Amino acid sequence: MDRRTFVKLIPMTAMAPGALIAQGGTAEAAAPPPSPAGSGAPEGGAVPDYAGKITYSDMSVTDADGNTQPGFKHSSSKAQQADPKAPYQMPLTKEEQDIMDGKKGEALAKVMKIVVAHGNAFGAPKLVELGGAPHCSLYTGTDYMKPMIDLFQECADAGLKTYAPYTVNPRCYDMYNVNNNATDMELIYQGYRYQRDLDWVHAQLGAPDLNYRSCACYVPEVGNAPPPGTYVAWAESSAINYGNSALGLRTNRNAGGMELLCGLLGKAPLFGLMTDEGRMANWLVEVKTSKEPDLGVLGTAIGLKVIDGVPFITGMEKYLGTEVSNDNMHLLKKMGSATAASGAVGLYHVENLTPDAKQKGRKLLQKGYQTYVYDDAEQARVLSTFPVEWDGRPEDPTVCLIGCPHNTFKEIHDWGTKVTETLEKRGLKTGAIPTKMFCSNVVRDHLVEKHPALVGKMTEAGMRFTNMCTVSYAGMKDFSERTYAVTNSPKTRNYYPACRYLKDDALIEVICTGKIPKGA
Amino acid sequence: MAKKTFKGRPLLGGNLEGKALASTQPLNTTGSYLDNLFGGNSTSAPCTDPNNKEFYKKDLSGAILCFTTTVGSSLGGAALMGVGSLGVGPKAMLFSQHVDSVSLAGLLMDDIWNGRRVITIDLLGDEFLESVKTGDPIAIQADGTVEVG
Numbered sequence: 001m002d003r004r005t006f007v008k009l010i011p012m013t014a015m016a017p018g019a020l021i022a023q024g025g026t027a028e029a030a031a032p033p034p035s036p037a038g039s040g041a042p043e044g045g046a047v048p049d050y051a052g053k054i055t056y057s058d059m060s061v062t063d064a065d066g067n068t069q070p071g072f073k074h075s076s077s078k079a080q081q082a083d084p085k086a087p088y089q090m091p092l093t094k095e096e097q098d099i100m101d102g103k104k105g106e107a108l109a110k111v112m113k114i115v116v117a118h119g120n121a122f123g124a125p126k127l128v129e130l131g132g133a134p135h136c137s138l139y140t141g142t143d144y145m146k147p148m149i150d151l152f153q154e155c156a157d158a159g160l161k162t163y164a165p166y167t168v169n170p171r172c173y174d175m176y177n178v179n180n181n182a183t184d185m186e187l188i189y190q191g192y193r194y195q196r197d198l199d200w201v202h203a204q205l206g207a208p209d210l211n212y213r214s215c216a217c218y219v220p221e222v223g224n225a226p227p228p229g230t231y232v233a234w235a236e237s238s239a240i241n242y243g244n245s246a247l248g249l250r251t252n253r254n255a256g257g258m259e260l261l262c263g264l265l266g267k268a269p270l271f272g273l274m275t276d277e278g279r280m281a282n283w284l285v286e287v288k289t290s291k292e293p294d295l296g297v298l299g300t301a302i303g304l305k306v307i308d309g310v311p312f313i314t315g316m317e318k319y320l321g322t323e324v325s326n327d328n329m330h331l332l333k334k335m336g337s338a339t340a341a342s343g344a345v346g347l348y349h350v351e352n353l354t355p356d357a358k359q360k361g362r363k364l365l366q367k368g369y370q371t372y373v374y375d376d377a378e379q380a381r382v383l384s385t386f387p388v389e390w391d392g393r394p395e396d397p398t399v400c401l402i403g404c405p406h407n408t409f410k411e412i413h414d415w416g417t418k419v420t421e422t423l424e425k426r427g428l429k430t431g432a433i434p435t436k437m438f439c440s441n442v443v444r445d446h447l448v449e450k451h452p453a454l455v456g457k458m459t460e461a462g463m464r465f466t467n468m469c470t471v472s473y474a475g476m477k478d479f480s481e482r483t484y485a486v487t488n489s490p491k492t493r494n495y496y497p498a499c500r501y502l503k504d505d506a507l508i509e510v511i512c513t514g515k516i517p518k519g520a
Numbered sequence: 521m522a523k524k525t526f527k528g529r530p531l532l533g534g535n536l537e538g539k540a541l542a543s544t545q546p547l548n549t550t551g552s553y554l555d556n557l558f559g560g561n562s563t564s565a566p567c568t569d570p571n572n573k574e575f576y577k578k579d580l581s582g583a584i585l586c587f588t589t590t591v592g593s594s595l596g597g598a599a600l601m602g603v604g605s606l607g608v609g610p611k612a613m614l615f616s617q618h619v620d621s622v623s624l625a626g627l628l629m630d631d632i633w634n635g636r637r638v639i640t641i642d643l644l645g646d647e648f649l650e651s652v653k654t655g656d657p658i659a660i661q662a663d664g665t666v667e668v669g
Contacts (some may be wrong), residue, residue, distance in 0.1 A: 003666055084529065085527060085528060085529040087530075110632050110633055113632045114632045114633070115626050117531075118621070121531055121619060135595060137595075138598075143557070143558070143602075144602030145595075145602070147601040147605040147634065236594075246660065253594070253596075253621070254621070254625070255625035256597065257597055257622075257625060372642075
């Protein structure tokens, strides 16, 4: 097979996170989702297969009016000198200068130079010590990642390690539970040629155990949940969104690779979302629905409206309570990840709930903030933009995808219980369609340990655990032609509108019958 | 055409003369190089982002790119390193707005680690992008001065 032909076969999800291909959702689809302004029919004819949704990611968004906007603009960064174009060098401590001068080796000197130059560009007044642990979004061993992998292999060769053992995004494939078919295997083995090299780099630098691979690195079983106020350098939009907001951490939305460089240094430049000023809210979001809002729709709506702003959300206390806990973290995860997928939100505040909001209240609202009212009409309007039909997709659902971002223990327990009890009540032995439960292996193991009988029933019901990334799966070539996925994830739906977003009750109905209930 | 001079912030400085390849839209670092990143094309870099009508299908290899800012996946930095390693990256990236952190990360990594520099200047201003057109002669100086025409 020649290389050009191969281009059309490899999984385009390799650009993940946040830049993935909707193979069935290009401009050629007969029932397209809302297209961003300026797309239209390109010069020269049809859009190539692979030029799909890769443009719409966490760094470029379509606003509520359908216009493509840049994503995260670091609007909170300020120049340290009167002329923003003048050369700027942040002051370094003696230790930092020694590292820069090569006194701790050439490799670390280069790491320091990159991190400092990056901070200089954003007016960082200094580097800060990092706590907790890094979270890394480098998880796909594709061809184009080779220079990045080589860079970090050189760091490993020089004996560098991160300041603490770190967590990494989910696996980009699962040959045992999801991709165990000839079509997927060909795509994966040919597309992820450097996966072994990448895995080995992580093992050397500080992340050897694949059982902890997860985008929800903050769940208790994975354990990367530092206390509020901790400076960290994370990548992966949903982890950053949750970490900054629900945990009160302080991290910028780092590029893939930059987080690991900061991890090797144990320091990051102080700017943007790491600063008090950068964490001020420029949007007030008033939730005024007559009953509990659909969190997936709410998150999507907020992201579309504020783009890369910082929203302060009110009206949610009766639904979410006043403490972040194992009982509501999945709700924040669902809403927040949607804001980071439809928009580029790196931080949100929920009145009386999230750490920054509990500490500072409405003092977090900066002068001149804008207001967005989310009521029943607005919820209905945003929901109406989610496509229902999709050209070329199988007629009825063929798989249910639960867990993007990765599931918590409570989620896999509750989903397992609801599905198996419903099947039993109806006298059904197994589900009409398979269900993939996305979570880390250690979360799965926790359920096996505590509820072995339930896991047995879930297996009979066709519910299979996997530690891969849902978006990597949904973005595989021809996914929407081979598969009709239904999901509870607004993030997956945002990247791959061919995956139909449904409420929990409707999803259970689909799992049992294979059909989408009327009115869903 | 009359020459116009603009002053930006030289993030990765250098001297260069050539012709501009300009767009008023953002440059999508991941979406624009699919033929290279996935097809392994190492002879040219046809822009594969249909949302940028001014760049679409134009050869980005060795270009002096003029645009607002960059967008795309948070692996956009890795993408720029990828095209650099194939020898089809741009020679210069001229931003009318503030550089974004993702592309800057990749550009800095490739420059400092691999010695592969893409001249990068930002904050050139809206008037720069309103003035420069594809094909215009352009001269870049190490202090961030950009002369068009």
